[in-house]
Amino acid sequence: MWLIGARGSVATTTVAGAAALAAGLHPPTGMVTETPPFAGSGLPPLDGLVFGGHDTHACPLPKRAEALAEGGVLPHGLPAAVRAELAAADAAIRPGGPQSGDTRSDEELIADFAADLTAFVREHGLARAVVVNVASTEPAPGPGDDRLPPSSLYAAAALRAGCPYVNFTPSTGLHHPALAGPAAASGLPYAGRDGKTGQTLLRSVLAPMFLQRALTVRAWSGSNLLGGGDGAALADPAAAAAKNAGKERVLADTLGTVPEGEVHIDDVPALGDWKTAWDHIAFDGFLGSRMILQTIWQGCDSALAAPLVLDLARLAAAAHAAGMSGPVPGLGFYFKDPDDGPSGLSEQWRDLLTLAERLGADG
Known part of the structure; x- marks a missing residue:
């Protein structure tokens, strides 16, 4: 290797x-x-x-x-x-x-x-x-x-x-x-x-669930807090944009469109090699009922x-x-x-x- x-x-x-x-x-x-x-x-x-x-x-x-x-x-x-x-x-x-x-x-x-x-x-x-x-x-x-x-x-x-x-x-x-x-x-x-190690791994499981259950996703927002070398590198907006492109592709390919919302990446040096990822998903159910799913993923990227x-x-x-x-x-x-x-x-x-x-x- x-x-x-x-x-x-x-x-x-x-x-x-x-x-x-x-x-x-x-x-x-x-x-x-x-x-x-x-x-x-x-x-x-x-x-x-x-x-x-x-x-x-x-x-x-x-x-x-x-x-x-x-x-x-x-x-x-x-x-x-x-x-x-x-x-x-x-x-x-x-x-x-x-x-x-x-x-x-x-x-x-x-x-x-x-x-x-x-x-x-x-x-x-x-x-x-x-x-x-x-x-x-x-x-x-x-x-x-x-x-x-x-x-x-x-x-x-x-x-x-x-x-x-x-x-x-x-x-x-x-x-x-x-x-x-x-x-x-x-x-x-x-x-x-x-x-695909954390937040997007979860997205690749959840997005098909919404699609297969005919639940309309209105918005999908997310945030990443991480430190270490990745956090420092992704503090560059151009590098963060390259990172987020793959996260969006999972939703676009599965749902057929990219819902409203963005993924934010914040460098928190105190976290070191650990990361917290949060997603907020707004979706519609039967008779237009408004619902929300939130997820939190905490782990070590390495x-x-x-x-x-x-x-x-x-x-x-x-x-x-x-x-x-x-x-x-x-x-x-x-x-x-x-x-x-x-x-x-x-x-x-x-x-x-x-x-x-x-x-x-x-x-």
Whole structure:
């Protein structure tokens, strides 16, 4: 697994979690690929995963894990128990970019990132590497931008190095027009975008309920309070707009229209890696009766995301081994803004089970 944003909270939780599961220290709670329907799907074993990545930050993974344990994200004692695995992953992290003052062209950056990937596979004798973007959300490119955004540079490098690609963020990644041709020609499987971990996961369950019960949704408003790196990144209105686009798509695809109301994202540094999401849904019932449903979701984004990241990397690796290419059917289950397939969670679940059967048959 090659993680973009490899020293962030999600990546650190992913590496520490994989090591803990492989050692039998904790059960695989939240990992769909560890449930019975996937037992025969030919997925890479958890103890066979090797980690590396790109990041622009220098804080070592063992130290980052200790900070997460202090914040209650990781269990106390786990960073020490898996310190060797964290150190090994940290040793395989390469400088990301472009950083301030970087004079390399897009082509030079892509070539350098692809070379890092190729060296990682060669040095560790790997069957394959799956690139997963778990970096902070970036603003969507503007109409006058003549450079690829960082997420697209990494995505292009994955294609060049022959690596399956997963975009767990709302950032552009493979969705840039300049990468449509290379992605189609690569013959590689890919999946994205924006992991569905909390508020939108709940929306993908509730929206079909209103539709199937013929209840008219008049307004759907929401608010997110979060801290940490995501909170700081999403304080940028352009990054927040990119994040909210996926939240709106779930409602639009399911209900056929976007109800009145907006989602607000507020940076609350004191919350650290924890998040509170609130939704207020106004709907009409029989004879025009006015009703309201309110939901509150409180959780840790990193702990919600990490098992999904492991699931996606294993499924993408198995899809690659099976010769699949393009958007992988069934992986929309994990995303707010999936590359293809339905928006309702139950339909997405059926598609994911179909993928598990296909991988088992191919294997």
